[in-house]
Amino acid sequence: MRELTYNEAALEAIAEEMRRDPKIFYMSTDALPPLLQEFGEQRVKATPITEAAFTGMAIGAAGCGFRPIADWRQVTFCFVAMDQIVNQAAKIHYMFGGQVPFPILFRASVGGGGLVAAQHSQSPYSMFMNVAGLKMFLPSTPYDMKGLLKTAIRDNNPVISFESSRLMGRKGPVPDEDYAIPFGQADVKREGSDVTVVALAWLVHEALAAAEELAKEGISVEIVDPRTLVPLDADTIRDSVQKTGRLVIADEAGPTAGFSAEIAAIVTEDAATFSRLKAPVKRVCALQVPIPYSPVLENHVFPDRNRIIAGIREVLG
Amino acid sequence: MALTSQSLSSQNLPTNLSPDKQREMLRQMLTIRRFEERASADYLAGKIYGVVHCYIGEEAVAVGVCSALGRTDRIISTHRGHGHCIAKGADLNRMMAELYGRQTGYCKGKGGSMHIADFGIGMLGANGIVAGGISIVTGAGLAAQMEGKGGVAVSFFGDGASNAGPFHECLNIAAAWKLPMLYVCENNMYAAQTAAAATHALSDVAKRAAGYGIPGIVVDGNDVFVVHQAAAAAVDRARSGGGPTLIECKTYRWRAHTERKGQPDPRDAREIEAWKGKDPIALLERQLRDQGELDDAGLQRMEREILGAIEAAVAFAEASPFPLPEQATDDVFSA
Numbered sequence: 089m090r091e092l093t094y095n096e097a098a099l100e101a102i103a104e105e106m107r108r109d110p111k112i113f114y115m116s117t118d119a120l121p122p123l124l125q126e127f128g129e130q131r132v133k134a135t136p137i138t139e140a141a142f143t144g145m146a147i148g149a150a151g152c153g154f155r156p157i158a159d160w161r162q163v164t165f166c167f168v169a170m171d172q173i174v175n176q177a178a179k180i181h182y183m184f185g186g187q188v189p190f191p192i193l194f195r196a197s198v199g200g201g202g203l204v205a206a207q208h209s210q211s212p213y214s215m216f217m218n219v220a221g222l223k224m225f226l227p228s229t230p231y232d233m234k235g236l237l238k239t240a241i242r243d244n245n246p247v248i249s250f251e252s253s254r255l256m257g258r259k260g261p262v263p264d265e266d267y268a269i270p271f272g273q274a275d276v277k278r279e280g281s282d283v284t285v286v287a288l289a290w291l292v293h294e295a296l297a298a299a300e301e302l303a304k305e306g307i308s309v310e311i312v313d314p315r316t317l318v319p320l321d322a323d324t325i326r327d328s329v330q331k332t333g334r335l336v337i338a339d340e341a342g343p344t345a346g347f348s349a350e351i352a353a354i355v356t357e358d359a360a361t362f363s364r365l366k367a368p369v370k371r372v373c374a375l376q377v378p379i380p381y382s383p384v385l386e387n388h389v390f391p392d393r394n395r396i397i398a399g400i401r402e403v404l405g
Numbered sequence: 406m407a408l409t410s411q412s413l414s415s416q417n418l419p420t421n422l423s424p425d426k427q428r429e430m431l432r433q434m435l436t437i438r439r440f441e442e443r444a445s446a447d448y449l450a451g452k453i454y455g456v457v458h459c460y461i462g463e464e465a466v467a468v469g470v471c472s473a474l475g476r477t478d479r480i481i482s483t484h485r486g487h488g489h490c491i492a493k494g495a496d497l498n499r500m501m502a503e504l505y506g507r508q509t510g511y512c513k514g515k516g517g518s519m520h521i522a523d524f525g526i527g528m529l530g531a532n533g534i535v536a537g538g539i540s541i542v543t544g545a546g547l548a549a550q551m552e553g554k555g556g557v558a559v560s561f562f563g564d565g566a567s568n569a570g571p572f573h574e575c576l577n578i579a580a581a582w583k584l585p586m587l588y589v590c591e592n593n594m595y596a597a598q599t600a601a602a603a604t605h606a607l608s609d610v611a612k613r614a615a616g617y618g619i620p621g622i623v624v625d626g627n628d629v630f631v632v633h634q635a636a637a638a639a640v641d642r643a644r645s646g647g648g649p650t651l652i653e654c655k656t657y658r659w660r661a662h663t664e665r666k667g668q669p670d671p672r673d674a675r676e677i678e679a680w681k682g683k684d685p686i687a688l689l690e691r692q693l694r695d696q697g698e699l700d701d702a703g704l705q706r707m708e709r710e711i712l713g714a715i716e717a718a719v720a721f722a723e724a725s726p727f728p729l730p731e732q733a734t735d736d737v738f739s740a
Contacts, residue, residue: 152549
């Protein structure tokens with residue numbers, strides 16, 4: 089099968105959907121050259137640096153029958169549009185009694201590793217998971233990226249595509265034919281029997297490396313990639329934990345009220361899963377600090393395969 | 406008429422509006438007033454919940470602007486939104502049912518007074534966040550431009566919102582992209598309890614239009630013909646690709662910020678009385694009488710019909726079921 093990078097897979101999904109549906113248009117503070125070249129300025133709009141305005145405009149255009157894509161680029165840039173995201177996009181369908189759909193795709197890169205410090209490195213998806221009315225996903229492979237973006241663009245709701253900065257250039261197989269990955273379906277990236285690791289994005293790959301390492305010692309690690317954050321596939325996660333009896337959660341965000349806390353909650357509040365746990369749940373997260381600049385500091389803040397291995401050893405006792 | 410930064414305020418402007426249209430404008434303004442008088446009374450009686458913001462005193466703005474629009478043109482409103490809904494043609498029954506929190510309301514009881522919308526008539530919703538609607542309706546202006554059918558979009562907002570970021574960001578982008586927009590500032594001189602005089606460096610919001618290279622005009626917001634004429638000219642400009650216009654309507658709200666009992670109202674009682682002397686409805690009545698197009702009998706008939714429609718709306722609301730509790734989880738997402 090041919091290989092595309094994570095970023096190429098995203099652009100291919102968007103271009104294919106824009107060819108299919110003339111109601112889709114793209115707004116971003118810089119027009120993406122391949123999209124601009126193919127679709128022109130009418131459908132690929134370079135906005136002023138005004139995330140608040142163009143996020144709100146996406147909502148209005150969606151309410152009028154268009155299917156806008158608003159690309160915030162880095163997730164930290166969308167914080168100036170929090171009213172439009174939280175008060176408007178998330179609530180407008182519900183608050184108005186479901187009169188019309190608001191199909192909007194928001195794009196935002198997340199994570200660290202770029203040595204660009206706190207205002208350009210963050211993984212704040214749990215802030216948005218906490219808001220009712222937004223769907224969101226965070227893919228770990230080019231295949232998942234393309235398939236989830238297709239579903240997102242065809243969805244009739246505001247959807248946030250969180251995209252890992254560290255994975256942009258990472259290659260993986262992507263089939264030629266059209267496909268879409270439904271929301272709410274986790275993917276078991278590696279089967280195992282001793283411990284479940286639930287990981288997102290870049291940490292899926294770190295967890296896979298950790299599993300390879302531990303396999304040499306006869307430790308069998310199962311890796312579950314939720315892929316979609318809202319809706320979340322609790323069943324696949326619980327099934328895996330019921331099988332292995334042990335859970336490590338790896339997240340590039342900090343632990344406090346985070347994605348990792350949500351995973352721990354859906355596992356431990358379910359009696360059937362809780363009763364199979366052989367050890368306390370372990371979270372392997374970033375430190376709860378703004379992301380620092382210096383490589384020594386940044387490396388210290390983020391979890392990696394070694395910390396995942398340490399976490400697995402801890403739950404194995 | 407070429408639009409530049411200027412001030413319009415005359416009670417004797419010639420109007421090309423037919424007598425029927427003028428009477429319809431009066432009917433709408435009276436409907437807004439009587440609807441809100443009833444909403445306020447029912448709120449104080451405990452039949453309407455939460456909060457109600459009344460538009461009384463500002464009726465000429467919504468009616469003057471919306472009378473210059475077509476049904477498919479789109480507007481967005483504020484927390485003080487009943488007037489814009491009625492002026493755009495919303496159904497009184499469904500409005501009152503929403504205030505009463507009933508299943509038959511515009512939002513199935515999910516929104517209340519601050520969130521009435523009717524996308525079928527281009528009313529993209531009242532918005533409870535000051536300046537919250539401006540960017541959304543600018544997106545409707547973008548949609549109208551992309552549709553290419555000559556549609557326009559209107560943002561109603563207050564003097565308070567004109568100090569918030571989205572006002573400036575959206576005026577800039579609308580001007581840069583020549584979006585078919587009207588930005589209608591209802592300057593009632595107070596942002597909740599705070600006087601505009603204390604928070605604005607310039608006395609006229611419209612002067613800010615110069616910073617974006619678009620026309621900014623100040624009008625007497627209590628004279629429905631003046632508002633209509635300014636809006637009609639701005640609509641023509643927008644439909645023909647000329648881009649957005651900022652219209653500042655000087656007006657005044659007669660009532661406190663909300664209907665809640667016991668809230669402070671720092672405004673001078675003499676100021677309130679002086680503005681009541683400039684009642685936009687009384688002015689329009691006089692103008693119609695002067696033209697020989699309205700008499701006592703006609704006015705009384707109109708009043709009876711309006712009060713009858715409002716009674717019917719209340720009866721509809723009271724007869725409507727409340728939502729089922731479990732419907733709280735409906736409509737978080739669209740299918």
